Amino acid sequence: MEPKRTSKGMTLLECAVSMAIMASLLLAAAPALDNMHRRYALATAADRVRRQMVRAQSTAAALSKNCGVYYFQTNGEWMSAIYTDENGNGVLRSEIASGVDRRIEGPYPLLNTTAPVVVGIGNGFTDPDTLAPFTAGSSPVAFNSSFICSFSQIGAGTPGTIFLTDGGSLGAAVRSSGSDGNIRKLYYAGKGQKWVER
Known part of the structure; x- marks a missing residue:
């Protein structure tokens, strides 16, 4: 009777072919994985910016005085840093500099510096309101003509936007709507696309 043969595993050729197939699959998936990573990083950064605005808005209500980021x-x-209005005329840069308006939080980096996201307007971005391309030199941070987003004790905020980009075609925007107190997040999926609220 002939002895039963047992399998000794893969041959070197079979192993090489399997590795080549796996490498091809990973290479094909890499761009999609990178895109997912960048979208996640943008969403995380937008959440961070929005949470700070909400903290300032909540603090204004709790202290019954204007607060601003x-x-x-x-x-x-x-x-970024959060300040309280100490003399009833709003949070002002001149009064931040003079010490009249008091700092209660920060300063901190606005974004996580290890993430592939920066404060900026990406190439080809359009204005969320007009859908027109941004002009060269447009500021990625603007609240009216200021760098301060203030909130009143009833929740109304300075209208304005902070734009974020992955350095490529993806973007996010965190917007204070103004008198209604809404703080929204919008996302941009690339040149020729519209901003979508999520």
Whole structure:
């Protein structure tokens, strides 16, 4: 009677073919995985920016005085801090500088510096309101003509937007609507696309 043969595994050729197939699948999936990572990073960054605005809005209601998030750059990095209005005329840059308006939070980097997201207007982005392309030199942070998003004790906020980009075609925007107190997040999926609220 002939002894039963047992399998000794794959041959070197079979192993090489399997590895080549796996490598091809990974290469095919890499762009989609990178896109998913960038979308997730944008959503996380937009949430971070929105949460800080909501904290300022809630603090204004709790303290019965205006509070504002002041956005500024230090060595090219966007920073933010929350201030309270101490004399009833709103949170002002001049009074932040003089110490009249009191800092209650920050300053902190606006974004996580390890994420592939920056404060900026990406190439080909359109204005969410007009759908017209942005002009060169447009600021990615604008609340009326200021860098301060203030909230009253009843929740109304300074209208304006902070734009975020992955450095490519994806983007996000965090918007204070103004008197209704809404703070919204919009996302941009690439050139020629519309901003979508999520």
